[in-house]
Amino acid sequence: MVRPFRTLWVLALAATFPISLAAQDRGPVTNLPLPRFVSMKAAEGYARRGPSRTHRIDWIFRKRDTPLEITAEHGHWRRVRDRDGAGGWMHYSLLSGVRTVLVEQDMLQLHTNPDPKSLVVAQMELGVIARIDECRRDWCDLSVGGYGGWVAKSALWGVGPEETLD
The missing domain is CATH 2.30.30.40 (SH3 Domains)
Known part of the structure; x- marks a missing residue:
């Protein structure tokens, strides 16, 4: 009470x-x-x-x-x-x-730019661990297995929702 x-x-x-x-x-x-x-x-x-x-x-x-x-x-x-x-x-x-992150969405698309309409470089399976290169408000630039690109931050665990990294 x-x-x-x-x-x-x-x-x-x-x-x-x-x-x-x-x-x-x-x-x-x-x-x-x-x-x-x-x-x-x-x-x-x-x-x-x-x-x-x-x-x-x-x-x-x-x-x-x-x-x-x-x-x-x-x-x-x-x-x-x-x-x-x-x-x-x-x-x-x-x-x-x-800083690394865990992919929380199966077949998460890695894009060339922080835009869902940009070219898809690769797809990551659920549970993949990737290194963070940069994070903006809604997108993170990741590198994994020789590939690099942008993904929606909401599909990752290991970075705060309001966190930005340079």
Whole structure:
């Protein structure tokens, strides 16, 4: 049950002590945005129950370049999750800032320009991992398997809907 008085008090408190949302959404270790996307640097990485090697391994990621989302930081550890929500705490040395995405649409067309009417260079199957070269508001320029081109951002996992990358 929400009490109007309590809600108004919180709003009044927030107006008295303004807090930057950007400051709240930063990692305490790196000061980088949270959540944010990274990729697997290693060919295999353990996701643990907690942020140390003494914690139990809950999940093993076995594919280099897999896009992951960092949701928390603690020392040299990052809490990550994959597209399906599986994950845990991984040592930062297993992760890379190189941006990759997972194709979420079968036979996704790779275009020469960020326009659905432009020439189709290739088609990608569901689950393909591609490297991001650039992202605009609605389109991302990807490279995969010797091909390069533009795809609709909405068909990808590993890049935020409002995120742009140069």
